[in-house]
């Protein structure tokens with residue numbers, strides 16, 4: 001049985017990505033806000049657009065710290081950010097939802113989100129994803145690497161030099177694979193399950209614009225940054 005070993009370079013790569021991920025947290029805790037009180041549909045929509053806007057800014061800062069990203073062709077940097085921003089937002093929402101909370105808090109959180117104004121039809125796919133992320137009990141290293149791997153997806157629309165993106169994504173996949181083997185020796189399929197979540201994330205991509213425009217309220221206002229990043233307005 002070959003001994004899996006993380007090399008010095010891979011340790012260094014992981015350290016850079018995890019530190020960048022932890023440095024760029026979402027400012028105020030949206031879960032705490034939602035647990036404190038029940039907001040109206042308009043207030044929930046405003047909360048989401050504010051949180052999502054600040055998350056995009058955080059995502060850009062995180063991405064700039066991914067080794068090699070700033071050496072990519074500039075149009076490709078934009079294409080990768082635009083292509084992954086919604087997935088990163090759902091991935092972060094799933095991680096927030098899956099955090100260990102005092103008894104009953106997750107149920108309150110789920111209830112508040114179900115009543116926040118999102119159309120019924122999107123609840124099942126969204127919460128199925130949140131629960132499948134929760135079942136993985138991901139470590140922060142795995143969360144950071146998975147987010148970096150999602151950003152460095154070579155086949156996003158409009159990416160010209162896909163090979164250059166693959167050359168950045170592969171080392172991340174290698175170190176994540178080794179980390180999964182070392183941290184979850186009883187679960188040989190754990191790495192494959194993690195990557196399977198990225199496939200599930202892409203399906204949420206299809207829904208996100210409709211989730212927003214079908215929010216139970218009139219006159220949906222988006223920030224200019226969200227209009228850029230999300231296919232709305």
Ligand SMILES: O=C(NC1CCCCC1)[C@H]([C@@H]1CCCCO1)n1c(-c2ccc(Cl)cc2)nc2cc(F)c(Cl)cc21
Pocket residue numbers: 026030031032034044045047048051052055089090092093094096097098109112113116118208211212
């Ligand atoms: O603000 C949210 N998420 C931010 C986004 C940036 C990163 C941090 C988390 C939303 C809030 C939920 C209440 C209604 C207003 O939206 N949200 C979504 C969500 C995301 C996309 C759509 Cl279209 C619909 C709902 N899922 C969440 C799961 C959670 F656990 C928590 Cl705490 C909040 C969550």
